[in-house]
Amino acid sequence: MFDKEKQKLFIGSDHAGFDEKAILHKWLEEKGFNVVDLGCFNADGCDYPDIAREVSEKVLEVEGAFGVLLCGTGIGMAMAANKLKGIRAVDATDESMAVKAREHNDANVLAMGARMLDVAKMKEILGKFVETEFSGEERHQRRVDKVEALRDVK
Ligand code: RB5
Numbered sequence: 001m002f003d004k005e006k007q008k009l010f011i012g013s014d015h016a017g018f019d020e021k022a023i024l025h026k027w028l029e030e031k032g033f034n035v036v037d038l039g040c041f042n043a044d045g046c047d048y049p050d051i052a053r054e055v056s057e058k059v060l061e062v063e064g065a066f067g068v069l070l071c072g073t074g075i076g077m078a079m080a081a082n083k084l085k086g087i088r089a090v091d092a093t094d095e096s097m098a099v100k101a102r103e104h105n106d107a108n109v110l111a112m113g114a115r116m117l118d119v120a121k122m123k124e125i126l127g128k129f130v131e132t133e134f135s136g137e138e139r140h141q142r143r144v145d146k147v148e149a150l151r152d153v154k
Helices: 015-030 048-061 075-081 095-103 119-131 138-152
Strands: 008-013 034-037 066-071 089-091 109-113
Touching (some): 008 015, 015 034, 015 066, 048 066, 048 075, 066 075, 075 109, 089 095, 095 119, 109 119
Parallel strands (some): 008 066, 066 109, 089 109
């Protein structure tokens, strides 16, 4: 059964999502989640691939952990995170995408665009993402396995 106190979340942003990261971090903690902020730690310009890497490496280290990545659009963070084998990142723009990303794709990283979405919308998307379990259905697991196998294609 889903247990939010045991659900470890690693959160990160570049400068474009810095303010929203602080808001979402506090909101998640108030909801009882175990959240670790991996930067950036000020609003100076920084490079989203560096933060995507930090968060993704932690997600891979801690079994069952999720990552939350914020940049201007969510695109760069998702692209960068998906370079790591075992990361399934989605740039979700509404709640139904977040639900399907978990139920069908077993996504373990949620990217969002802080310049695309207001904070209320981000909370709705994030709330759905962290509370939805992977369906575990054979057809979805088979497809997720095939996605993972693509990492080995040269
Ligand atoms: C930074 O200006 C912006 O490019 C970045 O936050 C992100 O949107 C990239 O995908």
